[in-house]
Amino acid sequence: MSERPVRVLVTVASRHGATAEIGAEIARCLDGSGAAAVAIPVEQRPDPTAFDAVIIGSAVYAGRWLEPAREYAAAHAGLLRTRPVWLFSSGPIGAAPFPPDEPHDIAPLAALTGADGHTVFPGRLDPTRLAFGERAMATAMRAPVGDFRDWDAIRAWAAGVAAALGVRTATAG
Numbered sequence: 001m002s003e004r005p006v007r008v009l010v011t012v013a014s015r016h017g018a019t020a021e022i023g024a025e026i027a028r029c030l031d032g033s034g035a036a037a038v039a040i041p042v043e044q045r046p047d048p049t050a051f052d053a054v055i056i057g058s059a060v061y062a063g064r065w066l067e068p069a070r071e072y073a074a075a076h077a078g079l080l081r082t083r084p085v086w087l088f089s090s091g092p093i094g095a096a097p098f099p100p101d102e103p104h105d106i107a108p109l110a111a112l113t114g115a116d117g118h119t120v121f122p123g124r125l126d127p128t129r130l131a132f133g134e135r136a137m138a139t140a141m142r143a144p145v146g147d148f149r150d151w152d153a154i155r156a157w158a159a160g161v162a163a164a165l166g167v168r169t170a171t172a173g
């Protein structure tokens with residue numbers, strides 16, 4: 001008798017792709033023995049009722065999650081509170097994380113969704129991808145340029161989620 005895999009939704013708001021790639025890696029790590037994970041952009045409004053657990057992620061701009069991710073969490077709050085939910089943010093850049101503070105809206109979003117946890121992953125600032133206004137803002141803030149994403153930390157976090165769900169990850173075997 002084979003048990004049904006735990007269905008995990010990873011849904012992410014990303015402006016310039018860095019957070020989308022983190023979401024895809026989390027889904028890749030979770031997908032495997034015991035779990036079936038998919039990564040779907042939050043703008044596609046995936047229906048969470050079809051999933052046993054949900055991970056919502058967003059890039060952070062001006063101290064906040066992107067609006068589509070905030071709206072998704074609010075729109076599905078009732079259902080999300082009945083599921084295991086984890087949140088992640090992709091934001092700070094540089095060797096000493098810049099900016100150092102958590103996104104302002106994480107505490108209310110975590111309360112709204114009944115999240116089991118939230119983590120912040122360092123992000124990527126690639127000036128070639130930015131709109132003119134964003135580039136001007138990044139220059140004015142003297143924001144460090146580069147890709148600071150820590151793939152080992154991302155995979156370790158995904159393994160922790162898998163453990164909480166009682167499934168083994170593809171990478172951990």
Ligand SMILES: Cc1cc2nc3c(=O)[nH]c(=O)nc-3n(C[C@H](O)[C@H](O)[C@H](O)COP(=O)(O)O)c2cc1C
Nearest residue numbers: 014015016017018019059060062063091092123124
């Ligand atoms: C104009 C601008 C403002 C930003 N503001 C913040 C911020 O307030 N907090 C933060 O942690 N990161 C901030 N960042 C960094 C981005 O969130 C980070 O680079 C992220 O990985 C980008 O993800 P994306 O490529 O999925 O959009 C900012 C970046 C830009 C260009």
